[in-house]
Each structure stands twice: as C-alpha cells, then as structure tokens.
Amino acid sequence: MIGRLTLSDFRNHADALILPDHPFILLTGDNGAGKTNILEAVSMLAPGRGLRGAALRAMARQDGPGSFGVAADVEGVVLGTGVSATTPDRRQVRIGGVASSANALADHLAIVWLTPAMDRLFLDSPGGRRRFLDRLTLALHPGHAAHSARYDAAMRARNRLLVDPRRADPVWLTALEAQMDEHGTALEQARADLVARLNTVLDDQPDAPFARPSVLIEQEEGVRDAPLAVRLGRDRRRDAAAGRTLSGPHRHDLSVTHIAKAQPAALCSTGEQKALLLSILLAHAALVAADRGRPPVLLLDEVAAHLDPSRRAALFERLAATGGQVWMTGTESSLFNDLTVATRLTVTAGHLFCSAT
Numbered sequence: 108m109i110g111r112l113t114l115s116d117f118r119n120h121a122d123a124l125i126l127p128d129h130p131f132i133l134l135t136g137d138n139g140a141g142k143t144n145i146l147e148a149v150s151m152l153a154p155g156r157g158l159r160g161a162a163l164r165a166m167a168r169q170d171g172p173g174s175f176g177v178a179a180d181v182e183g184v185v186l187g188t189g190v191s192a193t194t195p196d197r198r199q200v201r202i203g204g205v206a207s208s209a210n211a212l213a214d215h216l217a218i219v220w221l222t223p224a225m226d227r228l229f230l231d232s233p234g235g236r237r238r239f240l241d242r243l244t245l246a247l248h249p250g251h252a253a254h255s256a257r258y259d260a261a262m263r264a265r266n267r268l269l270v271d272p273r274r275a276d277p278v279w280l281t282a283l284e285a286q287m288d289e290h291g292t293a294l295e296q297a298r299a300d301l302v303a304r305l306n307t308v309l310d311d312q313p314d315a316p317f318a319r320p321s322v323l324i325e326q327e328e329g330v331r332d333a334p335l336a337v338r339l340g341r342d343r344r345r346d347a348a349a350g351r352t353l354s355g356p357h358r359h360d361l362s363v364t365h366i367a368k369a370q371p372a373a374l375c376s377t378g379e380q381k382a383l384l385l386s387i388l389l390a391h392a393a394l395v396a397a398d399r400g401r402p403p404v405l406l407l408d409e410v411a412a413h414l415d416p417s418r419r420a421a422l423f424e425r426l427a428a429t430g431g432q433v434w435m436t437g438t439e440s441s442l443f444n445d446l447t448v449a450t451r452l453t454v455t456a457g458h459l460f461c462s463a464t
Contacts, residue, residue: 108432109149109216109404111180115189116171118144119457127450130432135440135462136454142436145454146220146406148177149434152186153218154209154245154252158406160238164195181216188212210252217246217395220406221388229363229372229380236361240298240324243305243387246395246403248297258290262352265339269347281340287355288336294356298324301394308390316421317389318365318382320372325360327353363387378413385410385422392429402431410435411442420445 108130114123119141125132134142143158147166150158157166167175173192178185187201188209200207202215219242228239245251265283268275302322312319333341338354346352363372363383372383388405396402405426411419423445426433437443440451440462451462 109152109179109181112145112149113176113178114145114148115174115176116168117148117166117175117177118168120144120148121168121171121457123457123459125450125452125459127432129448129450130427130430131446131449132432132434133440133443133446133449133451133462134434134436134454135438135443135451138438140454141457142454143222143408144457146222146408146434146436149179149404149406150218150220151177151188152179152181152212152216153242154213155242158220158222158408162196163190163198166190167195179216184215186212186215210249210256213245213249213252217399217401217403218406219243219246219388219391219395219403220408221384221410222408223412225384226377226381228384229375233358233360237357237359240301240359240361243391244297244301246391247301247304247398251294251297254290254293254297258287258294258356261286261290262355262357266346266351269343270350272347275343275347280343281336284336284339287339287352288334291335291356295359298356298359304394305387305390308393309386312386312390316382316418317386318375318379319367320383320386321364321366322387323362323364325362327358381413382418389425389429392431396430402429405429405431405433407433407435409437411437416445 109127112125114120134145136142147157147159167173167190173195174190176187176189178187184203189199190197191199198209200209200212202211225239228236241251241255261283265280265287268280302324305322309319309321335355339352342354364370365372365375365379365383372380375383392402392405411422414422419442435443443449453460453462
C-alpha cells in the first residue's frame with residue numbers, strides 16, 4: 108500500500124501531502140476541484156502515461172515552473188516520477204533514490220483503474236480495449252511493459268524500412284521480424300495467461316449483484332498457421348502497400364460476453380457494461396493478490412455515482428474483501444456512507460482538507 112503520497116506542481120495541485128491511515132481513501136468535492144488529478148498522480152507510479160493517457164507536459168501545473176513531481180512511500184521504498192522544466196516531455200523515475208526506468212515501477216506496485224471514460228470501453232476502438240487488457244496483464248507480469256516497448260520499437264523500425272524500398276534491406280528486416288516474434292510471443296503468452304486465469308475466477312463469481320462476464324482474446328485469421336516471424340516475412344509486400352504491419356499482437360482485441368444473457372458486452376446496457384467491468388476488476392484484484400502476495404492499488408473515479416444503494420453496499424463489501432488499498436472519488440460524500448472507516452479528504456480548488464474519518 109501507499110503509505111505517503113506527495114504531489115508537487117501536478118495539474119492544479121501546487122503541493123499536496125496525503126498520509127492514508129485506512130485502506131479506503133475517499134476524495135470528495137465539486138467537479139473540477141482536482142479529485143481525479145490525485146488519482147492520475149497515483150497512476151503515474153506505474154508504467155505508461157497514466158489513467159488519462161495525457162502528454163507529460165500537460166500534467167505540469169498551469170502558471171507553475173513547468174516541472175512536476177509525484178512520490179510515494181511503498182513499504183519503505185520511495186517511488187518517484189516527474190519531469191523537469193528543461194525537458195518537459197522526458198519522464199524521470201527514481202526508485203529508492205536511484206534513477207530507474209518507468210517499467211521498473213511495476214516490480215514494486217500494481218495499479219489498476221476505472222474511470223467514467225471507460226464506461227464506453229466495449230464501444231471503444233480495439234486499441235482502447237487492448238490497452239485495458241495490457242494494464243491488467245502488467246499487474247501479473249511486470250515484464251510485460253518491456254516486451255511491449257521492444258515489440259513496438261521493432262515494428263516501427265520495420266514499418267519505416269518497408270515504406271522506403273531503397274532502405275528495405277532483407278537482412279535487417281529479418282532481424283527486426285525476429286525481434287517482433289520474440290517479444291510478440293511473450294506478449295501473447297502473458298495475455299493468454301491473464302485471460303485463462305481471469306475466466307477461472309469469474310466462473311466462481313455469483314451472477315448478482317454484478318453481471319458475470321467471460322473474456323476472450325480475438326486475433327486475426329491465420330495467426331496459428333505459422334510463427335509470427337514467418338508471417339511477417341511472407342507479408343512484407345502487403346504491409347508495405349498498407350504502410351503498416353497488419354499481423355501481430357498489436358492487432359489483438361478483447362472480447363467480453365455477459366454470460367447470463369449470452370450477449371456481447373457491446374450490446375448490453377450502460378449499467379450492465381459498468382457491472383461487467385467491475386466484475387473483471389474485482390476478479391483481477393483477487394488474481395494479483397494471489398500471484399504477487401499483495402493486492403493491487405485500485406483507483407476508482409466516480410465509481411459509485413450510478414449504482415443503487417444495494418449495489419454500492421455490495422461493491423464496498425467486495426472491495427474490502429480484496430484487502431488492498433482503494434482510492435475513490437465522488438461529488439457527494441453521502442455516496443460512501445456505508446464505509447464506516449476510511450481516510451476522507453475534501454478537495455477544493457487544488458487544496459485538500461481532512462473530513463470526518
């Protein structure tokens with residue numbers, strides 16, 4: 108768990124200090140006060156671009172020095188990240204005071220989030236669902252981010268060669284395709300492991316009060332007829348004409364089905380889709396706790412807003428059962444009345460005030 112969180116010039120927070128004394132941290136306040144900004148700051152303690160996927164320079168406080176910093180004490184290890192004013196697009200990471208890579212953060216902290224924007228996940232593009240899948244996978248396989256970065260780098264290099272026939276050296280292309288095969292296979296295996304284990308946990312979950320889903324990875328046709336390197340070598344002319352690589356794990360999609368209704372998630376109601384997401388998130392938290400010996404940190408933005416009282420109570424009960432740290436936001440503190448013990452903070456124009464505990 109995060110024992111201490113500090114923010115410096117992050118979004119609308121000039122400085123902030125949070126010392127959680129309970130697993131539940133509740134942030135309430137008006138829209139635009141800065142509640143989600145705090146969740147985003149926590150999400151920056153994981154690899155990637157955080158829960159908004161924003162550019163680094165956009166996270167620096169307006170009218171500030173152009174830099175920002177986020178730091179947290181996690182079981183005695185200080186994790187820190189931020190940018191300097193001179194290099195606002197270059198992320199810096201320190202672990203235990205030593206410069207490190209963003210991917211190394213996953214060795215110390217597993218973070219998963221749910222935001223209102225994700226309510227449309229099943230209607231979003233395959234890329235959005237793939238990013239969600241990879242965030243879940245990363246919590247179980249910390250090396251997933253490194254494989255993804257190396258796969259993407261090799262693919263970008265291959266694409267550049269293919270669109271310029273003068274530079275399309277077959278030997279170089281073969282080497283890049285071998286790299287894509289190596290790291291792409293690791294990506295496929297990690298995703299497949301996550302999905303298989305998720306379905307095992309989901310099979311044991313009740314259908315109520317949240318819809319029970321099944322999950323599946325959709326791949327392009329013919330993916331099993333040859334190794335990826337062979338398919339890439341075979342399809343160079345096609346990919347050159349398209350200007351991009353058309354085979355590989357970057358084309359995967361996440362398919363979710365509402366089991367009780369035997370209906371794809373995309374055809375379910377908005378409420379059912381949110382319930383399906385919550386079921387996946389809770390099953391995933393159980394997996395992480397069993398696999399890593401500690402549950403993930405959950406960031407839930409406005410998660411209680413559209414749930415009726417009975418479902419809110421059931422959600423809080425299941426969140427408590429994860430044994431992990433849960434950060435939640437809401438515009439109304441009454442939404443969290445069923446939580447008798449929590450760290451409660453009111454957020455007002457970038458300032459934090461302690462509420463009743």
